[in-house]
Amino acid sequence: MGALVGNYLIVLATRFGQGWNRFWYTPSDPYPLGVMRIALGLLLLYLHATYTFDLVAFFGPNGLIPTELVETMRSRVTFNPTYLSYLYAFQDPTALYVVHAIGAIILVLFTIGFKSRWTCVLALLVSLAYYHRAPFLTSGVEQMSCMMLFYMCFGPCGATLSVDRWLALRRAENDPIFARKLEQQSTSIGATISIRLIQVHLSIIYLVMGVAKLSGPAVVTGTGDWVNPWHAGHAVWLLAARPESPWFDLTWMAHSPYIFQGWTMAIMVFEIAFGVFIWNRLARPLLLLFAIPMWCSLALISGTAPFCVAMLIAGLAFFSRDMLTEFSPAEGRLETAPAASG
Amino acid sequence: MTRPAKDEPETTPQLSQGVRTFITFLLFLHCFALGVTVLYHTGAASGLQQALFSRIRTSYYVDLLGLDLNYDLHLTHNTGADFDHVCDVVLDTPQGFRGDDEQIARQSLKTIELMPESTWPGARRRRLLGLGLRVYVTAEQEEVASNIPQALAEGLLAQNNITEGKHQFRCRVLEPRHWEEPGSEMDPRDPRLYRDVYRADVISAGPGEWSLVKVVSEAETTQSQDGSSNNSTAPQSSNQGGSQ
Numbered sequence: 412m413g414a415l416v417g418n419y420l421i422v423l424a425t426r427f428g429q430g431w432n433r434f435w436y437t438p439s440d441p442y443p444l445g446v447m448r449i450a451l452g453l454l455l456l457y458l459h460a461t462y463t464f465d466l467v468a469f470f471g472p473n474g475l476i477p478t479e480l481v482e483t484m485r486s487r488v489t490f491n492p493t494y495l496s497y498l499y500a501f502q503d504p505t506a507l508y509v510v511h512a513i514g515a516i517i518l519v520l521f522t523i524g525f526k527s528r529w530t531c532v533l534a535l536l537v538s539l540a541y542y543h544r545a546p547f548l549t550s551g552v553e554q555m556s557c558m559m560l561f562y563m564c565f566g567p568c569g570a571t572l573s574v575d576r577w578l579a580l581r582r583a584e585n586d587p588i589f590a591r592k593l594e595q596q597s598t599s600i601g602a603t604i605s606i607r608l609i610q611v612h613l614s615i616i617y618l619v620m621g622v623a624k625l626s627g628p629a630v631v632t633g634t635g636d637w638v639n640p641w642h643a644g645h646a647v648w649l650l651a652a653r654p655e656s657p658w659f660d661l662t663w664m665a666h667s668p669y670i671f672q673g674w675t676m677a678i679m680v681f682e683i684a685f686g687v688f689i690w691n692r693l694a695r696p697l698l699l700l701f702a703i704p705m706w707c708s709l710a711l712i713s714g715t716a717p718f719c720v721a722m723l724i725a726g727l728a729f730f731s732r733d734m735l736t737e738f739s740p741a742e743g744r745l746e747t748a749p750a751a752s753g
Numbered sequence: 754m755t756r757p758a759k760d761e762p763e764t765t766p767q768l769s770q771g772v773r774t775f776i777t778f779l780l781f782l783h784c785f786a787l788g789v790t791v792l793y794h795t796g797a798a799s800g801l802q803q804a805l806f807s808r809i810r811t812s813y814y815v816d817l818l819g820l821d822l823n824y825d826l827h828l829t830h831n832t833g834a835d836f837d838h839v840c841d842v843v844l845d846t847p848q849g850f851r852g853d854d855e856q857i858a859r860q861s862l863k864t865i866e867l868m869p870e871s872t873w874p875g876a877r878r879r880r881l882l883g884l885g886l887r888v889y890v891t892a893e894q895e896e897v898a899s900n901i902p903q904a905l906a907e908g909l910l911a912q913n914n915i916t917e918g919k920h921q922f923r924c925r926v927l928e929p930r931h932w933e934e935p936g937s938e939m940d941p942r943d944p945r946l947y948r949d950v951y952r953a954d955v956i957s958a959g960p961g962e963w964s965l966v967k968v969v970s971e972a973e974t975t976q977s978q979d980g981s982s983n984n985s986t987a988p989q990s991s992n993q994g995g996s997q
Contacts, residue, residue: 435780436773461876473911475867475884480904484897495817542819547887547901548880557819600768604776612787616822619791623826640831645932649829652929654946655837655882658874665932678828713828717876 441602445571452522498544524573535560555721566605609728618686644672656714838885924951
């Protein structure tokens with residue numbers, strides 16, 4: 412009996428190790444990172460541009476968010492990460508605009524994929540600078556962006572669809588040795604680790620979103636009749652009936668409760684299903700397609716369009732060029748498509 | 754994507770065993786920190802979850818890199834923190850000002866809005882609504898309740914070149930009506946739908962310096978006398994930080 416258990420544990424450890432190595436260390440195509448880099452770069456540029464109008468109003472001499480306020484409020488929660496935000500050093504309007512412009516240039520370079528290894532790290536520092544300077548102003552989109560940027564630092568995000576790639580191809584035309592080296596770098600372990608980290612993090616986010624909706628808040632004080640709107644089916648109504656957030660007036664839904672009740676249920680089912688079934692290769696294209704109308708519609712009622720876009724961009728980590736060919740009838744592989752996860 | 758490329762061995766020996774072990778160790782640490790964060794931010798955290806998050810300092814790591822999951826995970830739980838919060842400063846308020854819009858209109862009082870109606874939807878609007886939310890979330894934490902309102906009031910007044918006088922800072926919330934209640938077709942911006950969550954008189958304490966004195970409503974006074982200051986829409990001491 413002891414030998415049986417011992418053998419089982421050895422097999423378990425061996426198989427787990429093999430699976431772990433296959434999951435994290437199989438070289439892969441960095442193409443999804445390239446697509447994500449461009450999309451994320453554009454989103455970051457948008458977020459950065461929207462700060463331009465309020466830069467002095469927020470961080471200037473008579474700003475709404477003086478450094479002392481942030482330090483006071485942050486020290487109550489966690490340690491003070493001031494040193495990661497260069498914005499603490501600037502209050503003069505001209506200086507603020509200069510560092511803001513430098514940040515914009517870094518983001519442009521990151522988006523076009525110039526010196527991507529460096530500009531990705533710098534873009535992360537730019538994003539973290541705003542994130543830590545004004546935590547009261549941040550929402551999910553900043554955290555999603557930082558998450559993607561952090562993980563992209565580990566992979567060759569500029570290996571495809573980038574200026575770096577274009578320059579490398581030009582050099583390869585005249586340098587056969589470099590051309591061979593470039594061909595060998597068509598797949599990389601760095602890309603796998605980067606993409607896998609985004610995938611794992613994203614599926615955790617989806618699962619937590621679903622669970623958070625179902626579980627209710629940590630504390631509901633002084634009321635005995637609180638009902639979880641996600642259970643009761645009117646969560647979407649509560650979102651749509653807010654005065655400032657939604658982009659469109661959807662209060663006409665009061666006449667058609669089935670619409671917002673069905674919508675509420677669809678959101679919950681989708682989020683939990685995404686967190687679990689995205690790892691199934693057959694379900695993956697379906698979930699990625701469903702994600703588009705789901706997040707677009709949520710953007711309308713929640714007013715968090717940038718966050719919804721960030722979620723769609725993060726979903727690109729599950730996209731691959733293989734996906735297009737694998738399910739293409741012309742490839743004749745439809746019947747043999749493996750249903751295994753990964 | 755993550756499948757082995759054509760004509761590639763399943764795992765190309767690009768990394769030595771030692772490097773791979775080291776990376777695996779880092780991945781484990783990272784996943785552990787994420788796992789603790791997830792446990793901490795989903796519902797009420799137990800003592801163990803809180804200890805893992807704060808004492809082992811996984812919070813340092815995730816917060817430093819912006820990987821925390823304390824944002825809009827639930828979208829709404831029908832608590833006060835899930836609604837829209839708007840702030841403004843009513844200028845030159847008369848004695849006995851009650852903070853309602855009717856009085857502002859009747860007495861032609863001027864207001865400086867933190868988020869003017871013309872503010873573009875999208876990121877700018879979310880940031881300003883986020884500021885209003887922070888006022889709400891901290892409103893009942895005695896030691897910090899006035900920190901954000903003070904900064905906002907001082908900033909708004911200074912940006913409008915107002916250095917003297919007595920004004921009032923207001924933070925208001927709208928609780929959406931139940932869909933079955935009559936009036937659900939009302940204009941969502943109807944002033945009658947707003948409720949004060951924080952009001953403070955902003956009193957000049959010298960040129961360009963201001964002090965805040967919180968205005969306690971009659972309802973709050975009655976509640977505190979009854980010893981039951983909590984109500985269903987009071988700020989939650991939730992570790993989820995509210996939706997943003």
